Amino acid sequence: MPQFESFGLKGGVWRGRLTDSKGAPARIVLVQHGEVLAEARMTETGASEWQVEVELPSQVMAEGIQTLLLKTDDGEHGTETTPGGHQLGRLTLMAGRMLDDDLTAEIAALRAELELVKRELRRLATRDTAV
Structure with a gap:
């Protein structure tokens, strides 16, 4: 099962490290209310380890509380999420x-x-x- 260690949010980019002995997922997506907002970049940093970076789109910067999910996904680039992915992390923004x-x-x-x-x-x- 994939493990994600969040390094936090800085400059509008959420960063972290993904480890998974089964290999890299097809893609990692940023999701809010079931809608894919962005796709993360993965850079291999070692055996079964990747640096993950995803830029937060400006539409998530709004008053109130926003919850964003980072999920693995087997879907193609530019498509909606597919069932069966794993939730890697959760980011809550308040403003x-x-x-x-x-x-x-x-x-x-x-x-x-x-x-x-x-x-x-x-x-x-x-x-x-x-x-």
Whole structure:
């Protein structure tokens, strides 16, 4: 099974290392919402090892949270993904004003859960000391 080690995103290019004892896949694609956005470049760096680079297209730079998947694929260049590929990595991009609202809502939900846990711990502590 292929293994991908992500080196992160810099200058709009996602880089990493792919190792697979079975050999290089036909192609590696960047996918969002089931649509192929770009194809990665693979450069052999050793036995069963490749450097992978994929440029993020400008359309993924938008407000809110964007999730991109890097997948192996047996399809031809320029075609949609085929079933049976492996997901190598996931990249989440967050930007814009919507992010403030998303994070505020997430923090509020975490605070509510924390209050629930505190209340239950206090209830259990008072019940154990009363016995």
